[in-house]
Amino acid sequence: MRSRHRRPLLVPVLLCALVVFVARPSGASDGGDGIAGSRISAEVARLYEDAAVATEQYEAGRREAEAQRERARHLEGLLDRQRQDISVLHEDLGRIARAQYRSGGGLPVAARVLLADSPEELMRGQHAVWQADLAVNNAIGKSRRAEARLSADEARARAQWERLDRRNAELAAMKDTLQRKLEEARERLQGQADVSAAAGSCRGAVRLDQPESGLQDGWVAPVETYEMSAGFGSGGTRWANRHTGQDFAVPIGTPVRAVGDGRVVKVACGGAFGMQIVVQHPGGYYTQYAHLASAAVDQGERVRTGQWIGQSGSTGNSTGPHLHFEVRVTPEPGSAVDPVPWLATRGVHL
Template sequence: MRSPHCCPLVVSLLLGTVALFPGRPAAAADGASGLDAAAGASVLVARLNDDAAVVARQYEKLRHESETQRSIASRDEKLLVRARTVTTALHKDLGRIARAQYRQSGGVSYTSLLPDSTRELMQTHDVLARVDLAVAYAVARSRQAETRLTRERTRASARWRALQKQYGVLATRNRTVQTKLDVARAVLQRQADAAAATRTCRGAVHLQQPRRRIGHPWVTPVEGYRLSAGFGSGGSHWARGHTGQDFAVPIGSPVRAVGAGQVVRVTCGGAFGMEVVIKHAGGFCTQYAHLAAVTVDQGDRVKAGQWIAQSGTTGNSTGPHLHFEVRSTPAFGSGVNPVPWLAARGVKV
């Protein structure tokens, strides 16, 4: 059943998205330009998915940088301990030398503590002076290293604390986005179920396509998936062997054309719920089923990687996923195993 409160809910979500990301185009403006509530829900889910991906990338970048800073601080701490140990040892040696010189009225240099056999090799004043200078230089270098390491450790620790603070900001933003996304997905699926129940397709929702170029003629139908039911597997929701490969993804995830072709079918209702069928060069067809929205119309030409739909759980479905089939004809029952078919075209799933 379609909730009588779905439109106000979508509007409130849109306004909330504007408040969270003021620098982005407001989805509410799209609604004002003529998009119906269903299209508004699709657009909102797509944008929130994008926002969630941005937050995830920022979080991963912060995590990597934080680990780097923590490693630097830990390394500097170990080096500092080592430098202090060296400095302490040198100070003890200097103290021992000074005491020896004092006992002998200052007439003994640092080298007086060296073994007699070695001291006998150092007969000239020039050599003795250089040894004394070397000891003093080592002490100075050790102190400089200790000062530098202390400064670097302090800086790395401060940077790590700042990153932890940014973590908190990102975590709050992520919770806000995910809350809005969960509600928007529920609205989108509710509208999709209502359309599938009446077998009435709402028409294509035109979403902004990704800007990155696809460098391969074939791609996977979704990204960020988990493989679930495979081709030929048994199950209570199909009378015979499973006719495709299922990709578990959240509701509203972008569904892509695996290759260039022409849309030959867009239908709603029945066991597959909302579905799109594309015919490719060579005669093979691919089917994308259990959708929540479609972004193409029958007869459209599509490219590899182009968004053609949003995933859902319409029809005979136990949860959000994309049911993907490869057929030798557009008709049901001519399916082949999608995994080796894609592999033969350079796509590993």
């Protein structure tokens, strides 16, 4: 069973800001392996956020353009009905003119005066003709004014969605460029992580520039956007017995969050878990974050709920990018409990 979650972005980003993001270089020469590792991790984290912003901007623009297209279609329908009404009025005017002609309405005024039985009859007939003419002329004028307004509205609506389409094409190109740069940076990040995991030695913490809005109270999911894959207790050839955690299918470089306040008791590389972090929480529980591409904390460091402690990857016994997340009663393997209900009792429903 898969589920997809995403918190909406809280701060809209202007188009010009996206241009700046795209213009950033995807690679730079670094002075050493440690500096290079820090820069590539930070670059992936930044591009990850930039790509999310670009996608959100594109989707919002696409929805807005579709709404404008629908408005233009609606106005076009109103115009068609308005033109039909004018055509009916023209036909009514023709019928009135023919009726006036048959009843003498088409006679000159002098002739009608001579043929009228009385002045009152003449005035009544003349008044009825004037009223009919006035009503028809007013209706035609009103309909034509309404048609002019609708035509102007339709033209504005069409111009608006055409502008939106052009802007969305620009946003789509930027989004694609950001995505390409992100994929290239992810490859470099995973390559460095594989070297560390093969050597069994992690480089120091790679600090990530996390927005303060990401820090929270209580508990959170270990990643913000994900699809759930292998669950706790499931079987498979990759595990000696049963799967001991919950896997989250996420791309390389996805920020990994501490699910709650705690202290880092382990940062290690190598082995089946690849690059991993273990955090101790109040109440005697431990959480593990494995197969990482980078670690953003050091052993002994205190962390807060929602803090970025690393980036997802595919190190160790892994067939593809994902986060392996465990909840344990001890810091070591073999004491895991099902993390899904454990998080649910703390208000986090995956």
